[in-house]
Amino acid sequence: MSVGKDLYFECVGGASGDMCLGALVDLGFPVELLQESMDGLLGPGAVAFSHLHREEHGIRATQLEVKVLEESTHHRHLDRILSMIGDSALPDQVKAASSAVFRRLADAEGHVHGVPPEKVHFHEVGAVDAIADITGTCLGIHHLEVERVFAGPLKTGRGTIRAAHGVIPVPAPATLALVQGRTLEYLDLAGELTTPTGAALLCTLSEERLSLTIRPERTGYGCGSKTFPGLPNLLRATLGAAEDTGCGHQHHGCHDTQEHHCRHGNDQHHEHGGE
Numbered sequence: 001m002s003v004g005k006d007l008y009f010e011c012v013g014g015a016s017g018d019m020c021l022g023a024l025v026d027l028g029f030p031v032e033l034l035q036e037s038m039d040g041l042l043g044p045g046a047v048a049f050s051h052l053h054r055e056e057h058g059i060r061a062t063q064l065e066v067k068v069l070e071e072s073t074h075h076r077h078l079d080r081i082l083s084m085i086g087d088s089a090l091p092d093q094v095k096a097a098s099s100a101v102f103r104r105l106a107d108a109e110g111h112v113h114g115v116p117p118e119k120v121h122f123h124e125v126g127a128v129d130a131i132a133d134i135t136g137t138c139l140g141i142h143h144l145e146v147e148r149v150f151a152g153p154l155k156t157g158r159g160t161i162r163a164a165h166g167v168i169p170v171p172a173p174a175t176l177a178l179v180q181g182r183t184l185e186y187l188d189l190a191g192e193l194t195t196p197t198g199a200a201l202l203c204t205l206s207e208e209r210l211s212l213t214i215r216p217e218r219t220g221y222g223c224g225s226k227t228f229p230g231l232p233n234l235l236r237a238t239l240g241a242a243e244d245t246g247c248g249h250q251h252h253g254c255h256d257t258q259e260h261h262c263r264h265g266n267d268q269h270h271e272h273g274g275e
Contacts, residue, residue: 004147006242008214009202011155013233014193014224017133018064020201022222023237024140025051026062033143034136041088046070047132054223057232061221066129076122078106081131090139097138097205105200108177133197141205144239151206153183154199157228159190175199182208189228198235213243 009015009023025031031049038047051064085098106117113120122130141149156171163172170192171184178199187193217240224233 007146008238009151010236015198016195017197019222019235020137022062022064023220026220029140061223098135101204108174112173149206150209157189157191216240
């Protein structure tokens with residue numbers, strides 16, 4: 001059995017579900033495997049993935065597009081999403097990690113709307129593209145044989161954005177609930193940088209490190225479709241061996257993620273800023 005690797009996410013710009021996937025594809029996660037797995041989870045023809053390489057401030061990055069081909073108009077509750085994941089053919093570690101991310105999203109959305117997590121309607125984060133983003137990211141981390149996931153500070157812009165319930169502030173209330181206990185850097189930029197899906201993925205799966213010593217093996221860059229003045233819209237993911245500092249809090253990774261670990265810590269799919 002091969003030795004697990006460490007993965008370090010850096011929010012050069014922001015973080016969204018498609019940027020997480022783009023960075024992992026740039027690291028070597030095959031889009032064909034992603035498509036095959038999502039066909040099994042969501043049904044053939046539900047979603048299609050495409051990717052392209054483009055330069056962001058002179059840095060070549062992968063932009064991954066999740067195109068929803070067939071989407072139900074019915075809202076999904078947490079139990080329905082967890083059942084879909086649990087009944088799928090995904091590896092057990094991926095099921096556990098994906099379910100933990102969705103539970104954390106439900107907690108945050110429930111807190112914002114004043115309802116229990118199980119009553120949350122996933123009309124934004126529960127859309128087909130969000131399911132693909134979350135399970136796809138967890139599958140990519142598993143495929144790359146990552147044992148530990150680390151992340152630096154998250155970033156946010158300012159202003160307002162339009163979501164399912166109307167105009168909301170940046171960062172989105174759900175994002176702000178998700179990043180409690182983490183370092184959040186406010187930038188003087190108009191627009192959303194870190195989305196709820198991006199925040200849920202990084203805050204559930206990773207341990208925050210403000211500094212890290214790592215022996216890099218390779219690096220991937222995921223980019224969003226939006227551009228911001230003076231800021232590369234990039235999420236960088238470095239795969240390698242990190243020095244163990246013995247911090248001991250939040251040891252995550254899709255090879256050993258369990259719910260008790262992960263709980264510490266557009267009018268459709270709310271992914272404005274990272275895309």
